[in-house]
Amino acid sequence: MRRNAVVVLGLVIGITLMLWSGVMAYRERRAASMQAPQPVALVPEGANPDTVDAASADPNSPQAQGLPDMRGKLAPGFTLKTPEGKSVSLADYKGKAVLINFWATWCAPCKLEMPWLIDLQKQYAAQGFTVLGVSEDDPPFAQVGVFAQKMGVNYPVVVANDAVNHAYGNVDGLPTSYYVGRDGKIVAETAGLISKDDIEANIKKILATKG
Amino acid sequence: MRSNIQRKRSGSVGVLFAFFCAAGAGLLWAQQSGWQPHDAGLGLRGASSAEKGWVQLESPTQIALQPRRAQTVDLEFLIQDGLHINAHQPRSPYLIPTTLTLSAPAGVRVLGVEYPQAKDYHFAFSPKDALSVYTGSLHILVHLRAQPGAFAMPASLRYQACDNHMCNPPKTLTFTLHGVAK
Numbered sequence: 001m002r003r004n005a006v007v008v009l010g011l012v013i014g015i016t017l018m019l020w021s022g023v024m025a026y027r028e029r030r031a032a033s034m035q036a037p038q039p040v041a042l043v044p045e046g047a048n049p050d051t052v053d054a055a056s057a058d059p060n061s062p063q064a065q066g067l068p069d070m071r072g073k074l075a076p077g078f079t080l081k082t083p084e085g086k087s088v089s090l091a092d093y094k095g096k097a098v099l100i101n102f103w104a105t106w107c108a109p110c111k112l113e114m115p116w117l118i119d120l121q122k123q124y125a126a127q128g129f130t131v132l133g134v135s136e137d138d139p140p141f142a143q144v145g146v147f148a149q150k151m152g153v154n155y156p157v158v159v160a161n162d163a164v165n166h167a168y169g170n171v172d173g174l175p176t177s178y179y180v181g182r183d184g185k186i187v188a189e190t191a192g193l194i195s196k197d198d199i200e201a202n203i204k205k206i207l208a209t210k211g
Numbered sequence: 212m213r214s215n216i217q218r219k220r221s222g223s224v225g226v227l228f229a230f231f232c233a234a235g236a237g238l239l240w241a242q243q244s245g246w247q248p249h250d251a252g253l254g255l256r257g258a259s260s261a262e263k264g265w266v267q268l269e270s271p272t273q274i275a276l277q278p279r280r281a282q283t284v285d286l287e288f289l290i291q292d293g294l295h296i297n298a299h300q301p302r303s304p305y306l307i308p309t310t311l312t313l314s315a316p317a318g319v320r321v322l323g324v325e326y327p328q329a330k331d332y333h334f335a336f337s338p339k340d341a342l343s344v345y346t347g348s349l350h351i352l353v354h355l356r357a358q359p360g361a362f363a364m365p366a367s368l369r370y371q372a373c374d375n376h377m378c379n380p381p382k383t384l385t386f387t388l389h390g391v392a393k
Binding site: 104105106107108109110111112136143147172173174175191192193194 | 303305306307334337340342371373374376377378379380381
């Protein structure tokens, strides 16, 4: 009789733990999906954008794209060359809020977000913010400079190398952005095109950090 | 005898109890630690996906031709669901065009490569910036003429794939067409 009571108690504890764990996991997933930046939909010509489900795109979280979660970690330092051959280091921006934006001239979503980055650079530069564009183009790099100039880019652009790609989680899909606070720590990371509002919200977060 | 059965039963019950407790504790630990049943460091960028590429050749690589006659070979490629690749003539010179390259061996002459009509897409917030792309099944027609005999023709398809919000680096799919003209 006593043994039966122990068994029943054990079963109840086990099942309760499993149910509680499931509920917590569901809540966490739900909260994460509500906080995740929404991907921007691509619409066939002639179709109504409102009927295209942006959420049907691949999950936009950096982790879903294979990036490691680097939030809270110090942004890996690097020194890279501009297309013109000038060296630029992340350390040059010590104490500033930096948006490291990996992009390429052949990346259409990157081209679409560029005017937003230009606007945001204008808007927040005086508060100690800069975008740092890191191009993933292959040589010749002169085309990167020409492209950036043509787009009216008003922030520094450098050319990536294998070491920086590796340090930032083997950057592959573009655009990929890391938002670095004034203390040098990564506050947010995004993979893929997100809205200007989402980019701005992340910029506000890094501007709020203390050096 | 009876006490043996009871002992076995109580042993089984104990094992069952231990199993449920362990399962519950394990799930609790998984929840708390954020563990997930896959390697978060791989995913879409994982080696298998990246090495495999996003476009596959669907057509057989063995082709039979009639000698000394202009003929058409239909090469079918399958673009991974949810992705698009640029048209052969994209709308911007910076975009990487889809290009089939054939290295014709002696006795084979490539008369032309015909790409299909691309589809136009645009981003929801930017209707002016249309993209000319291929999705799904892609048929590229190769017009060629071959002298009698067998041949092997190396070929490659260079492309650059994107989904709705992200672009993958350019890739080259290489294959060899083995033909017999008789």
